[in-house]
Amino acid sequence: MAVKKKTSAAAVPAVLSPRALGRATLERQLLLRRGAMSAKDAVAHLVGLQAQNTKPPYYQLLARLEGFDPAELAALMESREVVRIVTLRSTIHTHTADDALSLRPLVQAARDRELRMFRKRLVGVDLDRLRDIARAYLEEEPRTPKEVRETLLAKWPDADPQGLSLAARCVLPLVQVTPRGVWGKSGQVALTTAEHWLGRPSGPVPAPDATVLRYLGAFGPASVKDMQMWAGLTRLREVFERLRPQLVTFRDENGVELFDLPDAPRPDEDTPAPPRLLPEFDNVLLGHADRTRVIPPRFKGRNGVGNQTYGSVLVDGFLAALWRLDAGRGGAPTIVTVQGLRRLGAAERDAVTEEAVAMLRVMTPATTDGSGYDIRFAEFLDFG
Numbered sequence: 001m002a003v004k005k006k007t008s009a010a011a012v013p014a015v016l017s018p019r020a021l022g023r024a025t026l027e028r029q030l031l032l033r034r035g036a037m038s039a040k041d042a043v044a045h046l047v048g049l050q051a052q053n054t055k056p057p058y059y060q061l062l063a064r065l066e067g068f069d070p071a072e073l074a075a076l077m078e079s080r081e082v083v084r085i086v087t088l089r090s091t092i093h094t095h096t097a098d099d100a101l102s103l104r105p106l107v108q109a110a111r112d113r114e115l116r117m118f119r120k121r122l123v124g125v126d127l128d129r130l131r132d133i134a135r136a137y138l139e140e141e142p143r144t145p146k147e148v149r150e151t152l153l154a155k156w157p158d159a160d161p162q163g164l165s166l167a168a169r170c171v172l173p174l175v176q177v178t179p180r181g182v183w184g185k186s187g188q189v190a191l192t193t194a195e196h197w198l199g200r201p202s203g204p205v206p207a208p209d210a211t212v213l214r215y216l217g218a219f220g221p222a223s224v225k226d227m228q229m230w231a232g233l234t235r236l237r238e239v240f241e242r243l244r245p246q247l248v249t250f251r252d253e254n255g256v257e258l259f260d261l262p263d264a265p266r267p268d269e270d271t272p273a274p275p276r277l278l279p280e281f282d283n284v285l286l287g288h289a290d291r292t293r294v295i296p297p298r299f300k301g302r303n304g305v306g307n308q309t310y311g312s313v314l315v316d317g318f319l320a321a322l323w324r325l326d327a328g329r330g331g332a333p334t335i336v337t338v339q340g341l342r343r344l345g346a347a348e349r350d351a352v353t354e355e356a357v358a359m360l361r362v363m364t365p366a367t368t369d370g371s372g373y374d375i376r377f378a379e380f381l382d383f384g
Contacts, residue, residue: 013249013250013251013257013258014250014251015250015251015252015253016221016250016251016252016253016258016266017253017269018252018253018292018293019269019293019317020266020268020269021221021252021258021293022269022273022293022294022317022318023266023267023268023269023271023273023317024220024221024260024264024265024266024267025219025220025284025287025288025293025294026273026284026294026314026317027265027266027267027271028217028218028219028220028264028265029046029064029218029219029283029284030042030045030046030064030065031063031064031273031276031284031314032267032271032272032273032274032317034063034064034065034066035064035065035066036065036066037065038072039061039065039068039072039073039076040076040081040082040096042061042064042065043057043061043073043076043082043094043095043096043099044096044098044099045217045218046060046064046218046283047099047103047211047214047215047218048087048088048093048094048095048096048099048103048283049061049093049094049095049283050088050091050092050093050281050282050283050286051084051092051093051094051181051281052091052092052280052281053279053280053281054180054181055183055279056279056280056281056282057073057094057181058070058073058183058363059277059278059279059311059359059363060278060279060282060283061073062359062362062363063276063277063278063282068362069362070183070184070362070363071183073094073183074182074183074184074185077094077178077181077182078178078179078182080097080197080198081096081097082094082095082096082097083095083097083100083175083176083194083197083198084175084176084180084181085100085104085173085174085175085176085194086104086111086169086174087100087103087104087107088103088107088230088231088232089110089229089230089231089232089286090110090111090114090232091281092176094181097198100173100175100194100198101173101194101195101198101200101201101202101203102202102203102206103211104173104194104202105173105202105203105204105205105206106205106206106208106211106231106233107231107232107233108205109233109234110231110232110233111169111170111171112170114166114170115127115166115167115170115171118160118163118166118167121159121160121162121163122156122159122160122163122164122167123158123159124156124158124159125156125159125163125164125167127167127171129155130152130155130156130164130167130168130171131168131171131172133151133152133155134148134151134152134168134171134172135172135193137151138168138172138174138191138192138193138196139192139193139196141192142177142190142191142192143190143191143192144188144189144190144191145165145189145191148164148165148168148191149161149162149164149165152164152165152167152168172193173193173194173195173202174191174192174193174194175191175192175193175194175197175198176189176190176191177190177191177192177197208233208236208239209239209242209243211231212227212236212239212240212243213243213246213261215227215230215231216247216259216260216261216264217261217264218283218287219283219287219288220258220259220260220261220264221250221258221259221260221264221266222258222259222260222287222288223252223256223257223258223259223288223289223290224236224237224240224257224259225256225289225290226287226288226289226290227240228289229288229289230286230287230288240259243259244259246262247259247260247261247262248260248261248262252290254290256290273314273316273317274351274355275313275314275315275348275351275352275354275355276313276314276355277311277312277313277323277352277355277356277359278311278312278313278314279311280310280311280312282312285303285312285319294314294317294318294319295318295319296318296319299319299341299342302319302322302341303319303322310322310323310324311323311324311325313338313352315344315348315351315352316348319341320340320341320342320344320348321338321339321340321341321342321344321352322338322339322341323336323337323338323339323356324336324337325364327364328367328371328372328373331371332372333367333371333372333373333374334360334364334367334371334372334373334374335373335374335375335376336356336359336360336373336374336375336376337376337377337378338352338356338375338376338377338378339377339378339379340377340378340379344377349377352375353375356375357373357375360373
């Protein structure tokens with residue numbers, strides 16, 4: 001069963017195994033069953049999609065939504081209903097416009113902390129003046145990072161160019177404008193402020209309480225440390241304590257206290273979990289300090305090197321393989337290569353193959369309409 005009852009006092013929180021935690025999170029991440037909701041609602045429910053690269057948000061939604069069409073998210077990008085902006089963990093996320101304007105002020109403390117780390121590279125730089133200059137320049141029209149650096153360097157020629165660029169990103173909520181991030185289109189990074197792009201101001205810094213509840217709804221049950229790791233914030237213990245009367249608590253097998261919404265789904269740990277092909281930087285792999293609910297301890301660090309991660313294959317709810325897609329050119333087939341991190345049984349390979357073919361039908365339809373495709377399994381493969 002998902003919940004193991006302790007035999008001591010009834011007040012002692014139940015213990016949840018990694019498998020039980022994984023099933024709960026996968027259900028909320030729409031990875032046990034694909035959700036019947038719009039792309040915009042899914043982006044809001046998931047509190048954004050990690051988006052260092054432009055394609056992963058589309059693959060994240062494909063793994064989570066019934067009948068997903070990349071054109072739906074592309075249209076939201078072009079209509080400015082969702083945007084690409086640096087928020088959680090100092091990384092680019094795809095957020096709804098509302099979340100971009102509220103989450104960015106919430107994580108400003110993390111941007112301030114990041115800026116302090118580079119302060120020695122900004123000696124003599126007046127950050128208030130930098131903010132005003134950068135805002136005026138970027139709101140005239142979207143600018144590339146290179147243009148921003150050159151403009152600021154003209155004002156502070158002795159400062160570190162990269163430090164100036166980072167300072168602008170930290171003191172202003174900057175979005176990457178389209179066509180960057182639009183499926184089927186290409187474009188270099190060009191920046192403007194969120195307020196200018198969206199045509200409305202950011203609100204005051206919100207209390208974190210509502211975001212904690214949303215996080216638990218999409219990633220719970222979770223510890224305070226899990227939430228802090230996900231958001232890139234510190235000192236959230238007092239927020240959880242304030243919310244404690246509204247929450248239920250559990251323990252993991254190491255005794256760590258976990259918080260959750262009372263009515264949130266916590267499926268039995270034996271609930272079937274179909275294979276899912278996730279892109280690099282998928283939310284579910286990065287949303288906790290303790291990731292053993294989806295990444296077996298023996299595979300820790302195997303799905304990435306430094307800040308780069310590979311496509312991940314979940315089998316029975318856990319990371320079991322890596323994958324990559326090589327688009328066919330000159331009449332060659334498109335190839336999906338799956339590298340098992342453990343030995344995959346015949347039935348598991350068949351299920352992964354079925355999921356990969358379904359992915360190709362949506363993301364590279366020409367391959368299933370005539371140009372051809374191949375699903376390959378490799379015991380050892382250099383993904384470097």
